[in-house]
Amino acid sequence: MASKKGNSLLETRRRNRVLIKNMIFRMENARRTAIAEELGLTLPTITTSVNEMLTEGILEEIPITEGQLVNNMGRRPNAIAFRAEAAYAIGVELGPYATRAVLMNLRGEVIESTEYERAAENYQGMLGKVANIIQELMDKAGDKRLLGVGVGLPGFIDREKGIIRSNPRGDWIGKNLAADLEEKVHLPILVDNNVRLRAVGQEMSMQGEKPDSFAYFFVSRGVACPLMLKEDVVSGYTAGAGEIGHTVLSVNGELKCVDDLGSEGAIFAKCQEAMLAGRLPELKERMQKEGHLAMEQILEVQMQGDDEVNAIIDQAIGYLGIALANVVNLINPGYVVADSCLFSVEKNRQRLLEAAKGNFFGLNEEEVQIVFTPFDRFRGAKGAGYFLIRELFLNV
Known part of the structure; x- marks a missing residue:
């Protein structure tokens, strides 16, 4: 029995350490008292684990400036953070x-x-x-x-x-x-x-207050929308990424998948069709100069006011908005992160918001927050x- 009790204590300490490390990584200006409050652990438990990691050299203490303090009363605490080079x-x-x-x-x-x-x-x-x-x-x-x-x-x-x-x-x-x-x-x-x-x-990478769960709406060659819940992706280990691009919409009585209607691949196909028909000369010139067609080229032509490119993108994002509304209506995530090169253009962001919110069922705009993460190739x-x-x- 003593051995089992000892093993249980070691496992509890290990689990607490995992919780503490994850909290420190995700907190801005992490302090021992704040970690204890967030995790519901005692301050001595936090202090013991933090001191061990300071000794091991994976944590360091960082002075908190006056502007970062909640109040200036008493002894100024230090924040703790992982040593970047550890x-x-x-x-x-x-x-x-x-x-x-x-x-x-x-x-x-x-x-x-x-x-x-x-x-x-x-x-x-x-x-x-x-x-x-x-x-x-x-x-x-x-x-x-x-x-x-x-x-x-x-x-x-x-x-x-x-x-x-x-x-x-x-x-x-x-x-x-x-x-x-x-x-x-x-x-x-x-x-x-x-x-x-x-x-x-x-x-x-989301520090400070953040939602417990969110949908990640990603548009590239295809369309995907995994759901994050309590720091992990909801789906099995052998699953994909919430492959919403393979869901089906009815268009003029014909069934088509979202990838064929709203993805970057769909936009490429429409633009190439127009160029083959002798239209979109500016886009064709950019493509020939680069040696390939890229979304950045299409967006540049869109921002110059090309009506046909605008219409192609507008239609595609309309379908994306319907797909996103289907996700929201099904699981009601409350918070959606949208990520795509397409959304680096303000009018495209507004078009998605308009198309999605126009198809929410029984929800108002305030109940679902859609945020656009800055586009980053890396x-x-x-x-x-x-x-x-x-x-x-x-x-x-």
Whole structure:
């Protein structure tokens, strides 16, 4: 019995430490008393665990300035934070347009970032290139402590085993990406769907007051909307990313999926059709200059006032608004984060709000808050890095 009691106490201390680490990571100006209040733990419990981590060198104390104090009475407390250089993580996103990677410190700050062409269709070719990218960042990290590598990619991923169950690149399907990369770079590898990791990164980087749950509405080549609840994505470990792009809408009596109506891929198809018909000369000139068609080019032409491009985007976002309203009507998240290059243009943000809120059922505008996260090409890679930090540092 004594042994069981001892083991129980050790497990309680371990769980408390995990809770405390996660709270410190997510709090701005974290103080012992505030952590105790948030977690419902005693101040001596917090102090003991924090002092251990200070001794280990993974935490440091930071003086709080007068402007950060709630009041100026009594002894000025110190905030506690993770030492940025105590550990590092690498995040990689094998996105639909490019491969991007970052080296992050223990506070989620990007130290190095790099971008390459879209990953090869051939699995072995992709594997070698990604291993080289990781090695480049490992070299830049030097002798710093590296926790491992987080990798995000589209499709259905078995994140427990690191196996790609489904992916637009057929040659990748069924491959154990985690094991294959570990063999090449000799670091722990965690793999998951790239949009799920974007949602994880969003949650981990939100400091101060934040919702307990939110939907992450992401529009790229396809459309996805995972739901975050209590610091994790709601869906199984073998699931995708809330693949709302594969849901169906009725358009003029014909059934079509959201990806074919409102995604960037749908906008590309409409613009290419117009260019083949001899229209959109400005967009065609930009495309020929760059050698490929990109959403940034389409948005530039839109902002110049091109009526046809405006109409194409307006129609697509109208369908996106209906899809988002379906999510809200089904699960009522209360808080939605919208992420897309499309929404870097103000009129497109307003169009989405108009289309979504016009289709809410039994809700008013104040009951659902839709916020637009600034578009960042490296957000997916950062999300993979955040996920790695959570799984291999905060939760152990």
